[in-house]
Amino acid sequence: MADVTAIRIGIIGCADIARKVSRAIQLAPNATLSAVASRTFEKAERFARANGFPPEAKIYGSYEALLDDSEIDAVYLPLPTSLHRTWAVRVAQKKKHLLMEKPVALNVAEFDEIVAACDANGVQIMDGTMWLHHPRTHKMSEFLNNEELFGQLRMVHSCFTFGGDQDFLKNDIRVKPDLDRLGALGDAGWYGIGSILFAAKYELPTTVIAQQGPVFNEAGVLLSCGASLHWDDGKVANFYCSFLSNLTMTVTAIGTTGTLHFADHVIPYEEHEASFTTSVRPRLNDLVTGWESKPSEHTIVTDIPQEAVMVKEFSSLVANIKRNGAKPDQKWPTISRKIQLILDAVTASIEKGFQAVDIVS
Template structure:
């Protein structure tokens, strides 16, 4: 295939989405097979300010509306870091405009919304991917190799995942993740998303049969989750737990215990080092560190893979890669079930069969 880069637009660079926009704009600019050609915000002044402060290429067009980005014929794909309440409308419109879609997590407020996004993407032949960065880190593939080794690891018995961060009072009062009119999923949609995805990843994306939210969940006055946990049970006896919180000390751990081995990671979401990452494994052969080095940060790895898929559609007539839709939907189903269990007084929720 030719080396022509995929041309990106960014929808959303207001204050509420600026950190994500800046990070991914940089990744798109530095990625070898993508280029940033347009950014748009709800006002032209916001878009200009973002472009000036975020290293947006001088050649990129600056728009004062999201529609203008989607209507730009030079834009082939869009990255959308808008608040989750806005995802459905803009994701569906982007798909209808034939723009390939890199959509920030949580993708939707519930699985019904997600299915509408899927329908639009499939109907218009556009590639979809969610912005879960650690999935694209080379360490993740290396860890999966160990988990797939039946001689050293065996089979999964239990998984424990934690993502917590003690936020400040300003965050608790003002962050969009805690405002029902912008997000409303709180720590479950943010930190819990990573925990749920890591558990499903470890279990080869097999849905649990039963899930129950753990007692002790903390909600703010608007009913948004600040802190929660859940226990998951599979039909074959596998179990998992996770804890996600805005009220506990910073922890980003996952432990996967098998019949013959164990894998542990203390920084699975954002590795401590940008150019290398490790995980600890133990088996009958002893203890060791699995160390992976890389030349590009994980966000650039994600953009590179997304752009590769888009290029394959554009230049080779390939069908969009559907695995990201399936993985994303299962993540959403589990997240919805945790929320339902909390709402029902911590009652078990049936999922898989």
């Protein structure tokens, strides 16, 4: 990866997820792992060593020092959500492109500040939702967009749950009100909402209603919740997210003539390929004792894992700005904002005693 045209990415913060993204940056053909910063030099150095950083990568004992490095093109920001606004804005002001973890902010207003800073400084912003970049996702999108096969979307159900162990439920940043106060909603729910909007071709719902019975920890952070989304044309969707259930990540989208299903939504079972099933106008036999056809399975191979495809896509957009003077792409932050908008609505609905919340884009 000593390619001089590669986008030089620095990492600010040594969160667990940064291990996966460090590797992804190394696997992406157009990116270079150039630096890592932590609040102490020792921590950054330990992280770099543990994650196979190239010897020429720089180690910084402060975030600011990395931001001042003119040889860094872009920053990957895996900090807790409560720190996003502050540091994302600083990254933009330093004219560095921004790949940031989700949820992108504590609310849409904060995200709008981040986007404004990126716009003002002409830098790319993309959030770290990996599954959207998997080639499987593009294939599923083709199916959902094929009116002849899928028809019109009527219902989506999405769940992403995992069972946090004692240590997670006590110490993880995702259960701390001062770090990631959106809890399971911001972490797992982000994907549920994202898969629903994906299936709805990013048409925002009209109303969102949180499901009764959310579970909070003692500090008031959501450990599990759900919500339903409603569109004026009668489409409906539900998602459920939890830190308290068995690992499950299932999406079912039903159209008037087709159905899409996949059960390894956020993390594919395997790195090099992923599958989904479709069924199009299946029929039951005459006596209604069996099906004339079963759903068909489609397996999509990828040469690099989805997180590396994400880094590749990000770096490609950055390169186009850097070399060709292109404008930053708007597609990705538009998606991020819509998901955040629904997150906000679910939070508001819970606060209002599960009332319907209108979505105003």
